[in-house]
Amino acid sequence: MEQYEAQLDGIFQALADPTRRAVLGRLGRGPASISDLAQPFDMALPSFMKHIRFLEGSGLIHTRKQGRVRTCTIDQQRFAAIDGWLATQRAVWEGRTDRLEAFAIALHKEDKS
Known part of the structure; x- marks a missing residue:
């Protein structure tokens, strides 16, 4: 359970940053090279690579190097862990x-009596 909690902590930390969320949004459409992912952002490549390493460390993405090009892909299994946690929370809050x-309806009925 502690390992699961630690994984979720890392995932939600990764999702807390708008740059990392934008990278994940782009990777949701398919694999992309680091240079393609970095292109829309106004930051130096070493700064952008910190975001990539953070996403990779949280398990949300995988990178592989082929020649001089490093390509990133999204890890669908890690998102399944998020979905599982959210489903549990949704069930709690719906209950x-x-x-x-039910309380409000009962209270309203008592007021009418």
Whole structure:
């Protein structure tokens, strides 16, 4: 359980940055080279590479080098972990809102009596 929590912490830290979210959004359309990913951002390549290393360290992406080109791909399994956590949270909150709704309806019925 602690390892799962640590993985989620790393994932959500990676998602907290707008540059990294933009990179993931682009990779959602398919693999891309580092230079293609870096092109829309106004930052030096070493600074951009910190984002790539962070995403890779969190397990959200994989990189592979072929000749002089490093290509990034998204890791779908890691996103499944996020989806699982969100589904659990959604179920908890839906249960709470359902109970709140039932309470409000009962209270409203009492007021009418």
